[in-house]
Amino acid sequence: MIELPDYYKNKDKIDFRDATFGAVAEVMKNDTESVLLTNDMGALGIDKIAEFAPERVINVGITEQNMMSTAAGLAMTGRTVFVHGIISHIIFRSLEQIKLDLCVQRLPVIIIGVGTGLTYGQDGPTHHGLEDIGAIKCLPNMTILNPSDAYSADHAVKQAYKSQSPCYIRMDKALLPHLYDSNNNLSQNIFSHGETKGGSIITSGVTVWSALLAQSLLFKKNIHCNVIDILQIKPLNSSKLYSLVEHSEWIYIIEESAHNGGFSSDICYSLKNKSFKFFEIINFKDQYLLGSAQREWAWKKYKIDGESVADDIFLLNRG
Amino acid sequence: MEDRQIPTKISNESREIRKLVLETALNAKKGHVPSAFSWVEIAVVLYFKGIMKFDAKNPQMEDRDRFILSKGHGCLTLYAALSKLGFFPRDLLNDFGGKGAVLAGHPDTEIPGVETCTGSLGHGLGVGAGFALSAKLKNMKWRTYVVLGDAECHEGSVWEAAMFAGHQKLNSLVAIIDKNKLGATDFTENYASVKNLAERFNSFGWDVAECDGHDECKLFELLFAHKSKKSDKPFCIVADTIKGKGVSFMQNSKEWHTKLPKDNEIAEAFDCIENNND
The missing domain is CATH 3.40.50.970 (Thiamin diphosphate (ThDP)-binding fold, Pyr/PP domains)
Structure with missing residues (x-):
């Protein structure tokens, strides 16, 4: 689970x-x-x-x-x-x-x-x-x-x-559980959870739940961020994304993909003209996962589970 | 060379198409001429002898019969036929393969009369099955004709589509195999035999027939009879053809897949076509 x-x-x-x-x-x-x-x-x-x-x-x-x-x-x-x-x-x-x-x-x-x-x-x-x-x-x-x-x-x-x-x-x-309901406007195909100050965790699909867990853990440590859910990977709503990270000091991308198999390069391209305190991408690297890569086990091993993400962002913030 | 006699004459339409194909290829300095020549009579019967229903001035007419040249590299024959019928001006042939030209080395849907992009082999029969399934669901009367190469039948996707069409009883689907026995580099018999195609299609739930693919009368007879036949199966004709048919030195040769005649060969090629000297 x-x-x-x-x-x-x-x-x-x-x-x-x-x-x-x-x-x-x-x-x-x-x-x-x-x-x-x-x-x-x-x-x-x-x-x-x-x-x-x-x-x-x-x-x-x-x-x-x-x-x-x-x-x-x-x-x-x-x-x-x-x-x-x-x-x-x-x-x-x-x-x-x-x-x-x-x-x-x-x-x-x-x-x-x-x-x-x-x-x-x-x-x-x-x-x-x-x-x-x-x-x-x-x-x-x-x-x-x-x-x-x-x-x-x-x-x-x-x-x-x-x-x-x-x-x-x-x-x-x-x-x-339901993350969205009819009160949420999904028409822009990108949705931000939480306050747009501090940093931004950008993700898509079920790793949004990792990001939300990380967000809640970081909040307890007084580190603030929004979680940006990319509902439509292509075409990416770059202008909306840009506006959501306009005041972000850092970016942390989580993708449940191989290194070149996901969407992180599109995020990088969209934000190429902006500088951040740190810009980190976490994924499964350029490899195949042989054997039984049970999801929660693999998320922990490759540090894309909520706790690992929170720990990593905490350390990166401390510099 | 194969020891075989083709007993039929070349009709006026097929002679004109072969000349157009050769002129177009020579002008562009490109084209798969022998692959185009091997299915000329099939094209003539479908387009010029009343087998297919179409309107050149309204290529998207809803109840038209659909045609797919699955062996897209043989497109020069299709282009020549479509231009003769008025789907597009003859001038477009002069620009075949040119900078930004409408007509490329494989057909796409920008061309009036072309239903789908082909050129990567093994796609046409599956798309044709989709057309035929749609006709069946709508109870529409249009038919779908797909011309495939025999070497194309190496593709697994052809057999996926054949199995699907047979199982679904897509009886408005007609596959015509242009069995010229040559792939791009060699005779199929020397690297991956596609013998017994009729038996293979029959075992996948198709009605099948075999004939001389350059005999317009026989092709017409089979295709016309199929239109009134009450079978619930799709229909496959294995048409025995000669790659390069019409030009003696190109025929049944593995040297000419993309090669074009030059110097004295050009006049000789046109002479062969003009005088049925094959």
Whole structure:
């Protein structure tokens, strides 16, 4: 279980997949032309969609390349297509189909990948999602959404559908409380938690919970910071990001990715004209994690858990 | 060289297309001419003999038949056919491969009449399966025709799509394999055989037929019959072709994949095409 700040510990926990496919169901009920393809990857939410649209939920088998090409063909006839599978398979096995069949032609295909970071950490590098952002973000026309709770997952699906262009939604399997609700405006695709003074911890996806824990621990040591949740990695809302760190003395980026597989380089690029007391990036370095990289264990080992992040920032602040 | 006789004459349309292909390639100093030549009769039957429904002045007409040249490197034949039909002005051929030109060495969707980008092999049949699935879901009558190379069938994605289309009974999908028996560098038989393609497709749930891929009458007969056939299966024609068909010294040769005629060869090539001297 991902360690949560005290405030969230007793809140109800929601499955990302239920929220995501609940939103997909809403879309598919309204848009009777839309189709969902899976590579033999199931979810309770998919079964619910199949109950009202059995002909539009199609298990194509373990054929990721064909799934993307078929999605393109469907989309070219005016349909919005959702495509679902495990991140490490549907992104890397079919990367060329994503590039040529979906992105070059800017088709409304929404890839919903399950298994961000170390969601499947114990299943070895075949199932880790540590490099996918790096692989996908270089493709023009592609939007990357990385929700951090059920509410932002719902928002991501609806935003992707509205865009009518290629989108990649990264979906976790963790049970987590609501971080956002209808009182929060997520339209800028970036959200700041806490006061914009002191420093900024910038992160995306479920590591937001590490950042929030670190923030609460640092507060007790009189170190102040905001936590910036990048809900849309590409295109990055650089101007909003810049405004959120305008008064920040330091930047600390947490990414559950390999060194070049995440979003930190995009943050660096966006903030290249600004100087800080320190600018630190923590991730899994340029390597594969062999063996059973159980998420909480690996977060502690590579110091991207909340306590390690708080300790590191404390030391960096002391100089 | 293969010991084989092709008994058919070359039709006027196919002769004109071959001349256009060669002129275009020579002008640009680039192009996969033999790969374009091997499927000329297939293109002629689809586009000029009433098999496919389309409107050159309205390329996006909703109920058009869809065509995908999955072996995108053979695009010079497609460009020649589309220009002859009026999808775009003939002048565009003169700028093939030029600076910022519309027509590149592999087709993309900026070109009127081109449905999808091809050129990396193994994509077309899957996209075609998507077209056919959409037609089935909508109960639309359009058909999808995909031309693949036989060497392209080395790609695993072709068989993913074949399996999917067979299972889904996408009976509006037609795959035509341009079986010229040559890849880019050698005969497929010498490095990865693609024998028995008809049997392979049949085992994936397809109706299949084999024919001489330069026999327009036979191709027409098969494709026309399929339009009224009540099968619930997709249809595959394995068309036996000759790479470089129409120019004697290019035919069935592994030397000419991207090579262009020069000096005296140019006149000889046009002479072959003009006089069916292949």
